Amino acid sequence: MGRGKRQAEAGRRARTGAAWAMGLCLLLAAVPGLARGPASVADVAEGLQDAVVNISTTQTLQGPGEPGPMRKGPKGSPFEEFFDDFFEDEGPDGMPRKVSSLGSGFVIDPSGLIVTNNHVIEGADEIIVNFVDGSKLKVTKILGHDPKTDLALLKVEPKEPLKAVSFGNSSAMRVGDWVMAIGNPFGLGGSVTVGIISATKRDINAGPYDDFIQTDAAINRGNSGGPLFNMEGEVIGVNTAIISPTGGSIGIGFAVPSNTATKVLNQLKEYGETRRGWLGVHVQSVTEEIAEGLGLVEPMGALVASVAPDGPAAAAGIEAGDVILDFDGQEIDSMRDLPRAVVGTAIDKDVPVKLLRGGKTLNITVKIGRLPEDEAEEEDEIEETLPVAPEGEDLLGLSIAPLTDDLREKYAISDKIEGVVITDVEPDSPAARKNVKAGDVIVEVTQEEVHQPHDVIDRLRAVKRSGRGRVLLLLSDAKGELRFVAVPTS
Template identity: 60%
Template sequence: MAQTAEPDSSASAARPAMPMRHGPDSVADLAERLLDAVVNVSTTQIVADKRSVKPPKLPEGSPFQEFFEDFFNRRGRRNEPNGGVPRRVQSLGSGFVVDGENGIIVTNNHVIDKADEIVINFNDGTKLTAELLGTDSKTDLAVLKVKPVKPLKSVKFGDSQKIRVGDWVMAIGNPFNLGGTVTVGIVSARNRDIRSGPYDDYIQTDAAINRGNSGGPLFNMYGDVVGINTAIISPSGGSIGIGFAIPSEIAMRVINQLRQYGETRRGWLGVRIQQVNDDIADSLGLDEAYGALVAGVTPDGPAAKGGIQPGDLILEFDGRKVDSMRELPRMVAETEISKDVAVRVLRKGKEMTLAITLGRLEDFENGNKEDEQVEEEQEPEVAQTGEALGMVLAELDPALRAQFKIDDSVTGVVVTEVDPVSPAAEKRVQAGDVIVEVAQEAVATPADVEARIKELADDGRRSVLLLLSNGTGELRFVAVRFDEIAEPEDDKEPAQ
């Protein structure tokens, strides 16, 4: 597998001394050594001119009506994608050289997305046209290649895992197309999830990052790249001291795959997971909230073949503890395809270890379809009703399926009403939800639900875990606490 290259001799000079306790006195020597490895990425995209002006409103039968309609119709046809006048749209970003011999440059995917032409502008004024080797939208990374006349100045990746909150870092980029710009700050936080993708694990910094810094490197005080600047939070578009960088730990793996294959090759487990909160942890008998709760399993996927079931709580993956739900997708994606991994799960109060052979995520995303299942029609029966946890329950029948638009593939007990001041309402349970399981036991009638809840209450449980489905079959877990349930009043009207 291709590896990101070591820098040339000019970039591997002796590391500077560690910064002073109160911050570095100067980063001039460090910046001078690194500036030439940071580039400006200029892109051009050809788009059809879709600008249009609405015709004026004229009285019906006006002598000018026919003239204006003819004029604007001709103008509209000229501005259509197939007949309009094309425009050149340009954008700017930053990048950096990781292999000077082979001309390999790293930047953000959003910097070069949909570009027809990519030009790399170097610090000495040199301009080279770049070839796109590969992109990954999930981590917002792209790898480019130029043909250098001579070896380029390059930098190397450092270990982002060693970065601590409070460490000094330096960003170099090309904001506002002003040329190489250096800013310095500290690591404000780590492991930030800004919900930009499935593998968010950003380094947050207060080093000024502005428009045009995207794709540029974030250096530690040794001159190693520990992050790739990619996003900011700002109401004005300028820096307010909240910037985010992709950690080198994540970036290096993706970059190596893009260099070698032109695409990513991530592991795939085939589960839909949910965060474990304190209520869910309590309903499962856990002292602390951790792990990833399986809300759904892809038919014929690796997890299904290995025996993972909805309701399983994944505690460990390949020997690593799953502290939170969002850690599992990264663990799986970073694992080699076709590898046999041990997955430790908690199922109905018992721990077990399952052997799973991972698939490839991209194969599934590129068109593997789930087989449709057709169930045989059954004779309708008289529907049962019941009440529990502030919910009015009913047995599913054709009329209720039609009323709440519930697919035939969904089975369980339908919720027809929810008391707005009940604990179920606080967990956003609503009419039309279907209870599939109660405490990891399948239910088919309201009596099943009531009996299972009574059993748990008699066992001293403080909450009950419900597996709910919406009308299309999408599953989620909610935990409802028993100690929030009010006693029913005698004069309360019976459920209809």
């Protein structure tokens, strides 16, 4: 290209750029909102601040060096702390000391009902509610609290009706929707922050019913128990936890969805406690390996590892090895979906359940019971091992033997457990890589019971002949806790 042509082309580009710039300026001038930035949320915030309160608590600790009410995330999780905890008035060794905490809350009934986090008020001797106008009220009663969802419902006695806010539908919120948090970060009451919903249905390993809303609205220490609003001024979440290496916001906060909170709070108000639905099963995830062992095209549902003998599932005929695909019209895409669906179901309700058993789909009805408060799973490991030669051929790196009285005593195996005991696991074998241990008992192979070593060998041969790359084992530990393991056959 000659010099003259290059100059002409440069001039054309300059004129084009100038035209675009002028057009953009005209657009911004024609639309004032674009020139000023996003629309203000002042009108929404102004109507809500009176209903958001600061919660201050005091607790007296008697022993020297006794730990205060630290609000840490679950052991091994990436979460630093839940937001409050300010310590003062530490006495000398042997003397009582007072621990003060600051959090947030919000009024849901003009008569004086206030929502906050359980960890904000846990163990408190005195709870004071501070309002935006400077007035204070002492909490006269904790109507109820629920550690599993970290919610608490408080009662105060106001002389005049309080300004209250209402709950919205958290299920209607989408990733990218604007939200607003109001609370008491670092003791700075009435602080407003704005962000978007970053994710929904987050599982942060805080409890069995995790279903959190994640937001990048700034949430810090002291925001615990405060509301997360939509742009209509409705509460769609209760701020509960953050990820933070420093204790300050890095844009990753979590809130209990309003649809979960309202169910819990209604029960706390009516009964003073939660009354959750109970199915009576222990379930585990259907991994790709387990799906292959079951003959499923893709992982789906919740795999029943064990069934409580006197529970609703046992009465309805649900068995270990069943895969629950649908509960009360709700698809169970993953294991975590089932506990959340069950606990929100009314006690004594007859619920349709669709499950997969032996490659066939079954439809049954279960009458939901009430979850026992002490329902919990225990994990025990047997460390001592003693190799015993396998019968015959390679068994995925396992040595197995009949479950004799001597072996029951050696591995402390309950008399109620039947099957074939594993006496040794070769290092770096397929079974070892799946955390199979000596002392585990093989109860089923490919969903068929086994009682002698030859039963296990026959089932393994059948799996290999079928061409499947994995075999599904149902294992029991010494206490009777069951789990499924899909072990590669080669």
